[in-house]
Amino acid sequence: MPALEVRGITKRFGRLTAVDNVSFAIEKGRITGFIGPNGAGKTTTMRIAATLELPDEGDVLLDGVSVLDDPRGARAKLGFMPDSYGAYPSTTLWEYLDFFARAYDLAGDVRRRRVEEVLEFTSLSALREKEMNTLSKGLKQRLCLAKTLLHDPSILILDEPAAGLDPRARVELRELVRALAGMGKAILVSSHILTELAEMCDGIAVIEAGQIKATGSVGDVTRGIQSAVPVYVRVLEGADRLERTLHELPGIERVRREGDGVVFEHAGSPESLSGVLAALVGAGLRPVEFTPRAMGLEEVFLSLTQGKMQ
Amino acid sequence: MSGRTRSDRLNPVFLKELRQALRGRTFAVLFPATVAIAVALAITVLVDHPGQANLGPDVFLPVIVVLGVAALGLVPFSTFQSMAGEWDEGTQDLLVLSHLSPSRIVLGKLLTAAVESGLYVLAFLPLLLFTFLLTGVDVRDILFLVAGLYGASLAMSCVAMTLAGLSRVRFWRVILLVALGGLGFAALLGGIELVDQFVARGRGLGSTFASDEALALVVLVLVFGSLGFSFAATRIAHPEDDRSGPVRVTVTVLLLGFLTWLTVSPPGPLTAQVVERVAMAFGVITAMFAVFFVTEPERLPRRTATRIPAHPALAFLAAPFLPGGGRGVLWWLLQLGVLLTWAVLLPLAPSPAFTGGWSRSIADVLLHWAALMAYFVVYLAGFSLAMTRLRERSSGPLAARLILPSVAILSMVLPIMIGFLLDQQKWRNGDHALMPFWAATAGEAQGVRLVAILVAAVVLLANGPRMMRSFREVLAASRARRVGAVKRSEVSAHAA
Numbered sequence: 029m030p031a032l033e034v035r036g037i038t039k040r041f042g043r044l045t046a047v048d049n050v051s052f053a054i055e056k057g058r059i060t061g062f063i064g065p066n067g068a069g070k071t072t073t074m075r076i077a078a079t080l081e082l083p084d085e086g087d088v089l090l091d092g093v094s095v096l097d098d099p100r101g102a103r104a105k106l107g108f109m110p111d112s113y114g115a116y117p118s119t120t121l122w123e124y125l126d127f128f129a130r131a132y133d134l135a136g137d138v139r140r141r142r143v144e145e146v147l148e149f150t151s152l153s154a155l156r157e158k159e160m161n162t163l164s165k166g167l168k169q170r171l172c173l174a175k176t177l178l179h180d181p182s183i184l185i186l187d188e189p190a191a192g193l194d195p196r197a198r199v200e201l202r203e204l205v206r207a208l209a210g211m212g213k214a215i216l217v218s219s220h221i222l223t224e225l226a227e228m229c230d231g232i233a234v235i236e237a238g239q240i241k242a243t244g245s246v247g248d249v250t251r252g253i254q255s256a257v258p259v260y261v262r263v264l265e266g267a268d269r270l271e272r273t274l275h276e277l278p279g280i281e282r283v284r285r286e287g288d289g290v291v292f293e294h295a296g297s298p299e300s301l302s303g304v305l306a307a308l309v310g311a312g313l314r315p316v317e318f319t320p321r322a323m324g325l326e327e328v329f330l331s332l333t334q335g336k337m338q
Numbered sequence: 339m340s341g342r343t344r345s346d347r348l349n350p351v352f353l354k355e356l357r358q359a360l361r362g363r364t365f366a367v368l369f370p371a372t373v374a375i376a377v378a379l380a381i382t383v384l385v386d387h388p389g390q391a392n393l394g395p396d397v398f399l400p401v402i403v404v405l406g407v408a409a410l411g412l413v414p415f416s417t418f419q420s421m422a423g424e425w426d427e428g429t430q431d432l433l434v435l436s437h438l439s440p441s442r443i444v445l446g447k448l449l450t451a452a453v454e455s456g457l458y459v460l461a462f463l464p465l466l467l468f469t470f471l472l473t474g475v476d477v478r479d480i481l482f483l484v485a486g487l488y489g490a491s492l493a494m495s496c497v498a499m500t501l502a503g504l505s506r507v508r509f510w511r512v513i514l515l516v517a518l519g520g521l522g523f524a525a526l527l528g529g530i531e532l533v534d535q536f537v538a539r540g541r542g543l544g545s546t547f548a549s550d551e552a553l554a555l556v557v558l559v560l561v562f563g564s565l566g567f568s569f570a571a572t573r574i575a576h577p578e579d580d581r582s583g584p585v586r587v588t589v590t591v592l593l594l595g596f597l598t599w600l601t602v603s604p605p606g607p608l609t610a611q612v613v614e615r616v617a618m619a620f621g622v623i624t625a626m627f628a629v630f631f632v633t634e635p636e637r638l639p640r641r642t643a644t645r646i647p648a649h650p651a652l653a654f655l656a657a658p659f660l661p662g663g664g665r666g667v668l669w670w671l672l673q674l675g676v677l678l679t680w681a682v683l684l685p686l687a688p689s690p691a692f693t694g695g696w697s698r699s700i701a702d703v704l705l706h707w708a709a710l711m712a713y714f715v716v717y718l719a720g721f722s723l724a725m726t727r728l729r730e731r732s733s734g735p736l737a738a739r740l741i742l743p744s745v746a747i748l749s750m751v752l753p754i755m756i757g758f759l760l761d762q763q764k765w766r767n768g769d770h771a772l773m774p775f776w777a778a779t780a781g782e783a784q785g786v787r788l789v790a791i792l793v794a795a796v797v798l799l800a801n802g803p804r805m806m807r808s809f810r811e812v813l814a815a816s817r818a819r820r821v822g823a824v825k826r827s828e829v830s831a832h833a834a
Contacts, residue, residue, distance in 0.1 A: 041732070042731075042732060078435065079435070080431055080434065080435070080576075082578050082640060082641075096640065097644065097822075098644075099641060100437075103435050103436075106435075108431075108435055110428060110431055110432070112428035113428065114427050114428045114429030114430075114431070114432045115427055115429075116354065116358060116423075116427065116429065117358065117362070118357075118358045118361045118362040118363075119354065119357065119358055119361075123354065123357055127350055127351075127353070127354040128432070128436065130346070130350035130353070131350050131351075131433065131436035131437060131438045132436055132437055133437045135346040136343060136346055139346075175432070
């Protein structure tokens, strides 16, 4: 059973269909990046999964618990970090976490221990007596994550957690998210910083104009949309001869010069690609670089979406 | 659980808000400032009137006015900001996701207001009691006025929470804040008048005036406090949760409370005319609340449907108190039923309260009351039925809530304006068939009354299917819960 299962949800706001029959699932211990342009329906989907909005159709199951039938039960399994994290002025970090721990009915030693644990996990222990409004954005984001973990949820939904963070804070957040996945938590994370997601996620779900365009592991999605892999080859000498040779080989397309080397596109299997390399060596060329270029997440995103907004 | 402390039993919102308030700059600056102003004013009066006898009232008034500004202005303002901050800072979602219920959140904020206001009272009380030594002010009056001010401060804080929850748009927030300021100012002026009567004019506790005023104060605090509390709780709840039930229950409880009090300990003799007027007044007041309920969309919000009592009899009884336009009509008819029963049974029962005897026949009194209510049946049940499609749209209920009273007011006012234009004396005076208060009471309006009741009966008949559907929906949800419970027990038995 998937930890988080979105089942054909649709949400309309008046005439606008913000989310249109969206389905995907996340297994335990996996991080899924939720990608889409502004207004694509990411936040609405996440808010439905977090029990904050109700879908017009469909349902979301959190560890098998329906957000429609048992929102309270679903919330116990869920940690939601909204894009605008809530802050209380004149409140120290410890007081903030203590308040939310109480709000989740944690009491006595259990509460104190849990607050210490999440402070430790997010490396905020040293700042526990600092007031929230004196924190940097990165630290506030970490505090919000700490708050999200207080009741030890098995599923985390993080809406734009890296927005506005400096590179160091982004790396730290990424490490925290990875550590959480290592603990077996299923994580759905949205971000505009696609390189960030590429380094963090096991899978992606691409949404545009309220509809899912692709779901699966990054490799699966890339293979699904990339018919031919560009390969860069550089030889010790004889780039012209390399170009001619490549033109004569089967399964090779769009051969062109690029700097000192040559780029071609290959649509075959990895075996046939190794055959290309063998053929080049057999032709007396001496390759020093032979690099297939898989599509980056940004290219995947651009090829899947058209920048449609609702 | 091991290590549980007393603080675990405290409301988390209260604890958090108190920590914030006591550490925040606003309270730290305003609290000593108000105390200093009050002390300065007291000293000024004492210096200006050296050796004067009965100086108590002269000192008491400015000091309690400063306390009034703090209790009716600063504390509710702080509560307003705290509630509005939940939306502005994006913490409302986080609260909704936690285990805190809306009423617990509102209670936490109210308790904070109670402590803040209490601190002001404690700081001012020695100064106020000091005026007793200056003679001219009775210590019982001082304690009563301070207690009344404290109660009013809490009621104002409840109203402040409701106002803060009415809009998330900053512009409207400012308008609502101004409205809160206006209410606070009005309450302060009323308070000054009361203090003046008590302290300066010697009409304090023990006088008839004082008992009437004390009663009015208690009633106002209770009504504004309880309604403000339940409205605020509904504003912070999820839109698909029950945002109407708590207010319906509060109004019904208040109505029953007033009727019980009027029966058991009436402030004066209950004549037939008084009974008729009370029934009419409460009919109109409950109709004003019903405007909000009858204009709700018809369907039961999904999250409410999962909390309907599983027992069919309980579900049946709960139906008028659940959200939905049809159930709103049922709720109002229930209030009318309560009023009618009270009005009919009170004179018939050997009640010591009813001493005046009937000057007219009971049928006549009931006819007048029924005629007035008939107009409201048409406004509420008729117009809300006509606006069914509008009410189902996202901003439809708000539009319906504006249209419905506007139509009612226009139907009363328009003939008056026409009367001015056509120089019709009767219409100009409001003596026309669309004016419910004239139709219900004027001797010459016998025919109009009968027509109004007939039209209301037709409207109620037209509303019949709507009310039946609303009942059926509740019973279906109750059945679904029973079936769900059976299925769950079967699954657990199978698993075992």
